[in-house]
Amino acid sequence: MPGVPSSMLLMFLARLPMTAMGVTMTLYVVNDLGRGYGAAGLIGAATTLGSAIGAPLVGRYVDRYGLRPVVAICGLASSTFWISAPHLPYQVLLAVSLPAGVLSVPAGTLARLVLTALVPLEQRRAAYSLDTIFVEASFMIGPSAGIMAITQLPAVYALTGIGICFALSATLIYRMNPPIRAEADAEVFTGERPPVRSWLTGRLVMAMFIAAGALFCLVGMELAALATVRASGDIAWSGLLITLMCIASVLGGAIHGAVRRSLSQGTLMVLLAVLTLPVGLIDHPWWLLAIVLFPSNVLCAPTLAASTETVSAAAPPRVRGEAMGLLDAASRIGLAIGSPIIGYVIDHSSPGWGFAASAVGALGIASLGLFWRRSRTPAAPVPALSSS
Numbered sequence: 420m421p422g423v424p425s426s427m428l429l430m431f432l433a434r435l436p437m438t439a440m441g442v443t444m445t446l447y448v449v450n451d452l453g454r455g456y457g458a459a460g461l462i463g464a465a466t467t468l469g470s471a472i473g474a475p476l477v478g479r480y481v482d483r484y485g486l487r488p489v490v491a492i493c494g495l496a497s498s499t500f501w502i503s504a505p506h507l508p509y510q511v512l513l514a515v516s517l518p519a520g521v522l523s524v525p526a527g528t529l530a531r532l533v534l535t536a537l538v539p540l541e542q543r544r545a546a547y548s549l550d551t552i553f554v555e556a557s558f559m560i561g562p563s564a565g566i567m568a569i570t571q572l573p574a575v576y577a578l579t580g581i582g583i584c585f586a587l588s589a590t591l592i593y594r595m596n597p598p599i600r601a602e603a604d605a606e607v608f609t610g611e612r613p614p615v616r617s618w619l620t621g622r623l624v625m626a627m628f629i630a631a632g633a634l635f636c637l638v639g640m641e642l643a644a645l646a647t648v649r650a651s652g653d654i655a656w657s658g659l660l661i662t663l664m665c666i667a668s669v670l671g672g673a674i675h676g677a678v679r680r681s682l683s684q685g686t687l688m689v690l691l692a693v694l695t696l697p698v699g700l701i702d703h704p705w706w707l708l709a710i711v712l713f714p715s716n717v718l719c720a721p722t723l724a725a726s727t728e729t730v731s732a733a734a735p736p737r738v739r740g741e742a743m744g745l746l747d748a749a750s751r752i753g754l755a756i757g758s759p760i761i762g763y764v765i766d767h768s769s770p771g772w773g774f775a776a777s778a779v780g781a782l783g784i785a786s787l788g789l790f791w792r793r794s795r796t797p798a799a800p801v802p803a804l805s806s807s
Contacts, residue, residue: 420537420538421537422533422537422597422598423534423537423538423546425595425597426530426533426534426537426595426597427530427534427549427550427553429588429591429592429595429597430526430529430530430533430550430553431553431556431557432588432591433524433526433529433588433589433591433592434526434527434530434553434554434557434561435557435560435561435564435584435588436501436561436581436584436585436588437523437524437526437557437561438557438558438560438561438562438565439561439562439564439565439568439581440466440501440565440581441463441466441562441565442562442565442566442569443565443566443568443569443577443578443581444459444462444463444466444504444578445459445460445463446566446569446570447504447505447569447574447577447578448462448509448512450569450574451505451574452509454509458509461513462512462513462516464755465513465516465517465520466516466517466519466520466523467520467751467754467755468517468520468755469516469517469518469519469520469521469522469523470520470521470523470747470748470751471520471747471748471751471752471755472520472521472748473520473521473522473523474525474528474744474745474747474748474751475741475744475745475747475748476521476744477489477493477521477522477525477528477744478525478528478740478741478742478743478744478745478747479738479740479741479744480740481525481528481529481532481599481740481744482612482737482738482739482740482741483612485599486529486592486593486596486597486599487593487596489525490524490529490589490592490593491589491593492522493522493523493524493525493589494524494585494586494588494589494590494592494593495586495589496518496519496522496523497519497522497523497524497582497585497586497589498582498583498585498586498589499582500515500519500582501578501579501581501582501585502578502579502582502583503582504578504582505574505575505578505579506575524585524588524589524592525744525747526588527554527743527747528740528743528744528747529592529597529599530550531547531550531727531731531743531746532599532600532739532740532743533597533598533599534546534547534550535731535739536597536598536599536600537597537598543728543731544675544676544681544724544728545676545677546676547676547724547727547728547731548672548673548675548676548720548721548724549672549676550724550727551668551672551720551721551723551724551727552668552669552672552673552720554720554723555665555668555669555672555719555720556665556669558665559662559665565577565581568580599740600736612737612738613735613737613738615738618734618735618738618742619745620733621791622729622733623730623733623734623742623745624788624791625685625788625789625791626684626726626729626730626733626746626788627730627745627746627748627749627788628749628784628785628787628788628789628791629684629685629688629726629784629785629788630684630723630726630746630749630750630753631749631750631752631753631784632688632692632753632780632781632782632783632784632785632788633688633691633722633723633726633753633781634749634750634751634753634754634757635753635754635756635757635760635777635780635781635784636688636691636692636695636757636777636778636780636781637691637719637757637777638753638754638757638758638761638777639757639758639760639761639773639774639776639777639780639781640695640698640712640715640716640774640777641661641664642757642758642761642762642765642773643698643699643761643765643770643771643773643774643777644657644660644661644664644708644712645657645661646765646770646773647699647702647703647708647770647771647773648660648705648708649770650702650769650770651702651703651704651705653703653704653705656705656706657705659705660705660708660709660712663709663712663713664709664712664716664719665716667712667713667716667717667719668716668717668719668720669720670717671716671717671718671719671720671721672719672720672721672724674717674721675720675721675724675725676724681721681725682721682725683725683729684722684725684726684728684729685785685789687718687721687722687725688722688781688785689782689785690718691715691718691719691722691781692777692778692779692781692782692785693778694714694715694718695715695774695777695778695781696774696775696778696779697774698711698712698715698771698774699769699770699771699772699773699774699775700771702770702771723750726746726750727743727746730742730743730745730746731743753784757777757780760776760780761773761776761777761780764776
């Protein structure tokens with residue numbers, strides 16, 4: 420379809436510096452600033468919190484003002500932060516991390532909006548699945564490139580390079596200006612914006628909770644897998660293990676996009692959690708762990724794609740940017756709370772319990788969404804008894 424290949428490639432390039440920045444900043448704080456991993460984690464947490472706060476706000480401004488003004492401001496903010504980062508003391512770096520997260524380039528939100536605008540409804544599952552596959556590919560490339568840059572080059576070059584990448588990707592998005600609204604929805608944007616209460620339905624809120632639960636499970640699964648191979652003395656194979664997990668997710672995304680009918684978002688998330696639950700029974704060798712992890716990772720991309728599909732179908736076109744931003748925020752919250760909780764479980768028990776905690780936590784978060792939806796759905800009226 421016209422515009423789809425170039426837009427997907429553009430958003431893939433925009434995500435690369437985003438996937439590289441976490442590990443790069445961590446190694447910079449630890450190695451170059453001489454701080455501990457806790458200090459590095461504070462910066463990561465501030466950036467994640469900022470992006471969770473900013474995603475729906477940025478999405479709302481995309482709905483109101485269009486793509487170019489938002490990309491220009493966010494691109495300038497992101498590139499300025501990373502170019503100036505190697506010249507700032509730790510305290511200042513920590514202070515500006517949160518606002519930098521708020522104004523990060525919304526590549527995920529923009530990618531979903533562009534695909535929704537370019538692809539007809541009956542083919543969006545395939546488009547969202549392919550986009551999720553590109554996300555997996557960016558996570559296979561970005562962190563490795565970041566580690567190579569920060570360990571082989573002076574820190575000022577590595578961090579400045581990420582800032583330049585943000586500037587280049589934002590400039591390309593600004594120049595190409597891909598559509599974020601379908602032509603059929605053009606007249607919707609001429610009226611007043613509907614209030615949040617009118618469109619943030621129980622279905623949408625439940626979809627956000629399910630997405631948060633899925634990301635909680637995925638980050639916990641990855642952390643538990645790394646802890647397992649470390650405990651068994653197979654840490655040298657951890658990179659290959661993560662790569663195989665990504666390949667399984669890519670395969671699942673391809674299948675999900677190819678089938679005519681797929682499972683719902685909630686069903687996919689429950690299957691993801693159930694298949695993760697018993698993985699901890701296998702702790703060595705690493706290749707057997709990879710085999711056991713394969714089924715749950717096959718469900719990774721389909722669950723994320725189904726989340727996008729659910730929100731896209733439930734959100735009115737006038738507020739779709741804000742709704743996609745809320746989905747991003749929910750996903751980031753799931754990631755942010757998953758790492759410390761599963762890390763605590765692993766530290767106080769064993770890596771195997773990390774898999775179980777990931778599954779139980781994900782189901783618990785999704786259950787909150789189901790409870791919210793049911794509590795907000797009015798009960799059916801009781802038929803009146805006949806007088807006869």
